[in-house]
Amino acid sequence: MEGFTVKAFHDFLRENKIMGSRCKDCEGVNLPPRPVCPVCGGRDLEWVEIRGKGVVEAYTVITVPLTKMSNRCPYAVGVVKMDGGPSVSGLILGVTEGDDVSVGSRVVAEFVKEGDETVLCFRQT
Numbered sequence: 367m368e369g370f371t372v373k374a375f376h377d378f379l380r381e382n383k384i385m386g387s388r389c390k391d392c393e394g395v396n397l398p399p400r401p402v403c404p405v406c407g408g409r410d411l412e413w414v415e416i417r418g419k420g421v422v423e424a425y426t427v428i429t430v431p432l433t434k435m436s437n438r439c440p441y442a443v444g445v446v447k448m449d450g451g452p453s454v455s456g457l458i459l460g461v462t463e464g465d466d467v468s469v470g471s472r473v474v475a476e477f478v479k480e481g482d483e484t485v486l487c488f489r490q491t
């Protein structure tokens with residue numbers, strides 16, 4: 367069993383899985399996973415797979431990109447509230463202007479390969 371770390375989270379992304387940690391004491395879910403529950407301090411955790419669908423809670427449109435994502439620019443960086451789970455930040459693809467995305471939009475996860483990394487992205491449905 368892997369530790370509840372950001373590294374493990376990225377390893378799961380390579381397998382096209384979004385995995386968070388769930389606290390067995392208070393049932394709080396963290397994404398990315400954390401080794402200690404930030405709500406109650408519990409260490410009795412289990413892995414939970416988060417389904418790749420959610421709703422945009424907040425976003426910023428990026429026109430000057432990080433070099434590694436420059437070929438996908440423009441895009442938005444958003445916070446997505448996952449269905450039945452926590453919120454997670456990720457890139458929202460297919461955005462050319464600020465109007466192309468809005469708070470409340472439904473999105474699905476997309477796993478984008480960047481070199482040997484997999485980046486969690488979202489696309490509007």
Ligand SMILES: [Zn+2]
Pocket residue numbers: 389390391392393394403404405406407408
């Ligand atoms: Zn807890």
